[in-house]
Amino acid sequence: MTLSEAEVKHELEITLKEFVGRHRNISDIYLKHASNYKNIINSIGVDYAKLSLERRLLIGSYSTMEYSIESAALFNPSIIEDFDQTFLEEGEKRVIISFRATGEGHLSSIVFRKGILDASNNLRMVAVHKHIDFPIIKKKKSYNKTRFMKKMEEMNIPKEYSSPIMDALPKRFEYYMLKEAVRNILTLDIDEQRRTALKEMTWLVDSYYDIEFHEDSKISGRVIFPISSSESRGIEDARFVRFTDDDGSEKIYATYTAYDGFTILPKLISTSDFINFRIMPMHGNGAQNKNFALFPRKIKGKYAMLARIDGVNNYLFYSNRITLWNNPIKIQEPKYPWEFTQIGNCGSPIYTDHGWLVITHGVGPMRRYCIGASLLDLEDPTKEIGRLKEPLLSPLEEERDGYVPNVVYSCGSLIHNNHLILPYAVSDYASSYVTVNLDDLLTTLIAES
Known part of the structure; x- marks a missing residue:
């Protein structure tokens, strides 16, 4: 406040010259942050409304910092088919992949990428946008x-x-x-x-809210940051699924874990366009712990969900309401040595003519995470048709060191050209993907029933 207008202009020019090319609408961000000091400035006898635009921008710059959302890790991917499948070659599929991005202070957010799978299952990623789009937050x-x-x-x-x-x-x-x-x-x-x-x-x-991104933003620039107090220590392991309702309408849902440093709260995201998102907590005596994964369609007129509510076993729920989950049914326990510590899902079940394909994770000696697979009955998923005796995917030697060592993990896969496309985290610092012949996988699962 002691600077002259000439000094304010000089400092602002230096700041804008250095940072304006690195951010989208940085002046709007400065003004928004400056408005947080309105009451403080008025309390010292200065009318905030009469401050020059340059002075407000400079004040905002002092309460703004850059944050690298992926500086520590980009992991736990979930892949779904995009609604937009126009202008593609035969055998190609456009996909959206979500990731858990972790930056400074171990704070996790959700980020997105687009890509195209070709006829040979090669994944070509769309270039990442350089600017982050901050959403408008609307409380319920x-x-x-x-x-x-x-x-x-x-x-x-x-x-x-x-x-x-x-x-x-x-x-x-x-x-x-x-x-x-x-x-x-x-x-x-x-x-x-x-x-x-x-x-x-x-x-x-505060756990209920809507967020809205600008329509002219790129999907790779849209980040779902922790917003409510329940998410103050991060948003973890979003499992996205393209859900088809009984009337044929489709919507994207995602389950994730909100963490405030002490308490875990399972939450649900819904969107139809990846621009407008609704966030809601889940309710019920089973709405606890982690690993919630929604089935992509109703079973006998009810929503169905997998979860690992006790930290050890896989459970199944049915519900008439997508946010209410009571009376969990235990359907899987650790069975083989590589999963003796715990078994959980690696994303939403995938429909096949032979049953629900569930990609699982198992934790064994030395907290080693491996990925497995199970096949559940289409009409009654409490019935296990088959289950791999050995892991489908284990950490390679060059994948064992990272943010969290000895881990391969996924939050959602899909089928393309008769292959399972399985993106996975590499020791919780980066992500990769593998392809698995679907016929071979199903044949093995049925044989091991």
Whole structure:
């Protein structure tokens, strides 16, 4: 504030010259960040509204830093077929691949890439856009009181702390009403247990939101960053699936794990265009732990989901509502030495004429992660038709060292030209892919039933 307008202009010119070519709409970012200081500036007797544009831009630059979203790792890929299959040669398929990107501070986000699989299953990636597009964040406006209270019970938030607030709210309440009520009580002298419970209520209401990217942005420039408090330590292992409803309509869903450093919350993403995304927490007595993977279609009129809710075994759920998951059914336990520690899925099941193909992961000695495969009955996935006795994929010697050593892992694969296209993480620092002849794989799985 002590700089003259000439000095402000000089410093701003230097900054813009150095950084304007590295970012998209950096002036808008500076102005947005500067507005966070509006109350502070007004409190020292200066009218923020009367500051010159240059001074506001310079203030914003001091509260802005660059962040390399993939500097530590780019791993745990999930691949789906793109809705757009125009202008391709015969035997080609356009795909979208999501990755878990980890940067400074071990913070994980979701990033996207496009590619084309040719007739020989070679994957040609589209060039990565250099600029990140920041989405518009829209909080959900109203909430169902009954469902919200049920989720608080699942999170073990004591009723003695939540009831004084919830009892006063209508059957459908607005976002700001709960936030304001909690904020008022947090200003009082209350014990730590009550304070934690109230913060968890805020944490839950902030877990619902929509994000919207600019339509002129490239998909590789769209990043789903941690936004709510439940995601403050990262968004982990998104499993994308192209879902076909009973009426033939299609939508993209993804399950992921929100982590705040202490608590895990399974969440669901929905999108139809990879521009507008809706994010919701999942509910129910089974909505806990990791590894949720949605089936690509309903089974006997109900949504179906796989998960590893106890950290060890594979479970199956059915539900009439895509965010509500109760009464899990255990369908797989560790069976072979390479998976004795735990078994889980590596993405959504894949439909084949012979059954649901489920790519699994197993953890064995020295926390070595390998990838396996199982075949489940189409009408009753609790029935295992077959299961590989040996891993389908194990870490090669040159793949064993990395961000997390001795790991191969995937979050979703697909079938192309009668081959399984399986992208996988290489020791949690980079990603690769393999192809597997589908007939050979299914023949082996049925033989090992």
